[in-house]
Amino acid sequence: MEKIKFSDGVSETLLINLYFRSLENLVKKPILKDEFSGEIIKHLDYDFSKFDKSKLSRVGTVIRAKFFDDEILKIANENKSENNDLVIIQVGAGLDTRPLRLESEISNAIFYDLDLCDVINLREKLVKKAKNNFYITSSMFETTWMDELVSKHKNAKFIFVLEGVTMYFEKPKLKEFFKNLLDRFHGVLMADFLNKFAANFPQSRHDAMKFIKNAKFKFGIDSEDEILEFDDRLKFIKKGVMFDMYKNRWGILGFILRNFVPKVKNSCNMYIFKLN
Numbered sequence: 129m130e131k132i133k134f135s136d137g138v139s140e141t142l143l144i145n146l147y148f149r150s151l152e153n154l155v156k157k158p159i160l161k162d163e164f165s166g167e168i169i170k171h172l173d174y175d176f177s178k179f180d181k182s183k184l185s186r187v188g189t190v191i192r193a194k195f196f197d198d199e200i201l202k203i204a205n206e207n208k209s210e211n212n213d214l215v216i217i218q219v220g221a222g223l224d225t226r227p228l229r230l231e232s233e234i235s236n237a238i239f240y241d242l243d244l245c246d247v248i249n250l251r252e253k254l255v256k257k258a259k260n261n262f263y264i265t266s267s268m269f270e271t272t273w274m275d276e277l278v279s280k281h282k283n284a285k286f287i288f289v290l291e292g293v294t295m296y297f298e299k300p301k302l303k304e305f306f307k308n309l310l311d312r313f314h315g316v317l318m319a320d321f322l323n324k325f326a327a328n329f330p331q332s333r334h335d336a337m338k339f340i341k342n343a344k345f346k347f348g349i350d351s352e353d354e355i356l357e358f359d360d361r362l363k364f365i366k367k368g369v370m371f372d373m374y375k376n377r378w379g380i381l382g383f384i385l386r387n388f389v390p391k392v393k394n395s396c397n398m399y400i401f402k403l404n
């Protein structure tokens with residue numbers, strides 16, 4: 129069993145996502161099929177049971193992953209007629225298994241998983257690599273890895289996925305990150321954002337985050353326009369409202385929140401932007 133110890137609380141949040149994906153695969157009709165996460169869980173020495181009552185976060189986590197999987201597949205199908213490589217970069221990848229989930233459907237895509245050193249070391253030990261799957265050990269805010277990818281994949285179409293990442297950084301840092309991407313890449317960026325209500329909500333009352341120390345929410349938006357203001361080279365493509373998806377899975381509490389508490393209904397949504 130691998131004893132879990134991270135240098136910061138933000139990295140520890142990857143275990144929430146991993147656990148919820150593993151539980152979803154046990155459901156009779158799962159939103160997301162991910163048989164790989166359950167195998168990883170078996171090798172970790174960590175008390176996952178504390179998240180067992182985190183129902184809303186559990187449903188939201190798998191909906192978010194499914195949304196990004198589906199959107200990547202759509203772009204891949206559209207890209208088939210073009211003579212370009214498809215390069216997918218998971219920023220803050222954690223122990224995500226997306227390359228394994230999607231490789232059979234987009235076998236020619238190239239996946240890069242980017243994260244900090246302790247996380248990548250854990251991936252190396254526990255996560256089976258897909259065929260065209262490579263790791264980048266770096267902070268997302270460094271630019272060396274960006275320059276190396278541009279040099280290596282000169283005519284590629286890039287997809288950047290920030291899943292469960294943006295809320296942990298302040299606006300100036302995210303704006304800098306977006307600008308650095310726009311200076312170098314053409315392609316698409318997918319990310320989920322909390323709204324301002326959720327970003328400022330006491331984490332001691334959050335159904336899952338209350339168990340994680342030193343991982344504070346720092347950023348939220350109430351409209352995609354707040355991201356478009358970062359740089360006029362960004363173009364809004366699509367928004368997915370999490371609470372409007374798979375309504376049968378949210379239960380009575382989810383029904384009440386979706387229909388009567390707008391701030392909660394829009395507490396976390398998925399966005400897609402074009403990098404021009």
